[in-house]
């Protein structure tokens with residue numbers, strides 16, 4: 221079978237997971253539908269407890285599927301035990317075998333698959349070079365740093381050339397600098413290896429920087445699937461807008477729809493043109509907007525097309541300055557303005573200023 | 588933690604008479620043993636006067652055919668009982684910590700570990716009654732069966748404790764890397780368990796080697812183990828030979844217990 225660019229690697233159809241039974245039954249996943257493409261860096265993103273690990277473990281074969289089906293390149297996985305699935309996992313705590321050297325850890329999957337000595341050794345060397353640990357082949361995992369252990373886990377999972385690699389929050393045990401470096405490295409390794417990755421994280425920044433596509437999950441259901449830009453720029457509902465990045469979520473009254481735009485009225489009476497997400501409320505009803513703080517800027521008070529507001533607080537955060545403001549009716553917003561070199565902050569607390577929205581900055585959300 | 592410990596140690600020392608009671612306990616516990624060990628090298632037949640250094644009681648003990656055969660019996664039984672008990676205990680620990688949870692799991696744990704708390708004489712009488720009821724003639728095989736059974740909980744405890752400490756992620760990682768159930772056990776779980784298994788084995792071995800009460804009830808005529816042989820000799824009349832053989836038994840026990848402790852410590856630090 222050819223594996224073209226748009227071929228579906230993993231199909232997840234109406235998958236439901238119920239833990240326990242009777243009174244203690246708990247539904248962890250409510251009918252998940254997902255198609256993950258060949259060679260994609262796909263991320264499952266959501267807060268802790270939303271069911272990411274559960275879904276990953278079902279794909280790996282460690283949890284039974286209560287309802288629905290999971291298939292890999294068209295082949296239903298229902299009856300394959302984990303050791304028969306061409307799928308490998310990088311575990312959250314790595315689970316490196318402590319009684320084996322780094323090289324033996326990496327060789328384990330190849331040995332179990334029945335590859336010969338010479339072939340195994342060559343592949344282990346190749347993998348250790350890939351993760352830049354060739355000098356550490358004879359060490360025990362306990363003699364490595366966290367970041368090195370993480371890379372051994374990656375090499376071990378990649379060595380048997382799986383069709384699909386699953387990664388459950390692999391970077392969460394590392395410190396910030398290392399985590400940022402590993403993001404780039406992981407993405408590069410995925411491209412070089414040409415293997416489909418499903419990456420699980422609760423860190424939205426991690427998801428945005430690495431993924432080809434992201435599925436945002438909440439409470440066992442998918443909220444939105446799309447690339448980083450879609451998710452950030454065009455969130456479909458309040459959960460996604462709030463979870464990804466920082467945003468203002470003012471309540472508005474929807475005045476009318478004009479083509480694919482809506483005109484909404486803020487609490488202080490000013491009207492805004494906004495893009496509309498699917499499933500938004502009808503004209504005349506109330507709804508919520510998402511306005512990213514960095515899409516707002518200041519001008520002189522009273523200027524044409526600006527909204528009058530008063531600055532309450534300023535917080536200097538290095539790359540930019542964050543302003544907390546309130547509108548005429550007391551409703552509050554956050555504005556972020558990028559800092560210029562050597563410049564004094566042009567606005568300070570107590571100033572009355574005009575608030576300007578970049579075009580397309582406001583988006584009407586479904587609840 | 589260490590701060591609290593040291594302060595409680597201080598307060599313990601402040602109890603009046605603590606030192607005296609502690610010294611008396613140590614004295615009563617170890618001085619008789621020390622006397623036995625020292626006088627096993629005595630040149631004359633006395634446990635009160637020292638007549639110079641000699642190994643003659645050891646030589647005499649080694650050439651005593653009764654002691655020879657009892658030692659052989661004890662070793663065969665201890666090795667067999669410890670081996671079988673360790674295998675059963677490992678399988679039980681797998682079932683209890685790795686299998687699917689089942690109803691009455693707590694009950695099974697109690698059934699496995701309660702024998703440690705039952706007075707040994709009760710177990711002994713029960714075993715004897717059982718063998719007689721099913722019409723077994725008493726002999727080495729009844730000793731072996733009884734020893735195997737009461738060694739299981741001793742082997743089980745360290746093995747199950749270690750197995751509980753090994754995260755399920757290791758089993759899963761092995762299976763994820765194409766190892767079936769058996770190979771996941773063989774190449775991952777078992778090597779990680781080895782220190783605990785050795786420790787459990789040595790404990791079971793010593794328990795079997797030292798046992799007197801149960802053995803004395805279920806042993807048939809002629810099937811004598813070392814503790815039974817020593818007891819027999821003592822009843823006939825005291826002889827420094829007994830000191831020698833007791834000292835050897837003590838040495839073996841001490842070696843095994845400290846080795847078991849060391850091995851389990853290595854396992855934990857790994």
Ligand SMILES: Nc1ncnc2c1ncn2[C@@H]1O[C@H](COP(=O)(O)OP(=O)(O)O)[C@@H](O)[C@H]1O
Pocket residue numbers: 239240246248266267268269270271272273274275
């Ligand atoms: N083995 C289990 N038995 C019962 N409930 C579980 C089990 N594993 C996870 N859950 C529950 O399922 C939900 C999803 O958990 P999980 O998939 O671990 O979330 P995430 O990885 O997104 O943090 C949680 O409410 C969790 O308590």
Ligand SMILES: [Mg+2]
Pocket residue numbers: 269272273274
């Ligand atoms: Mg998780």
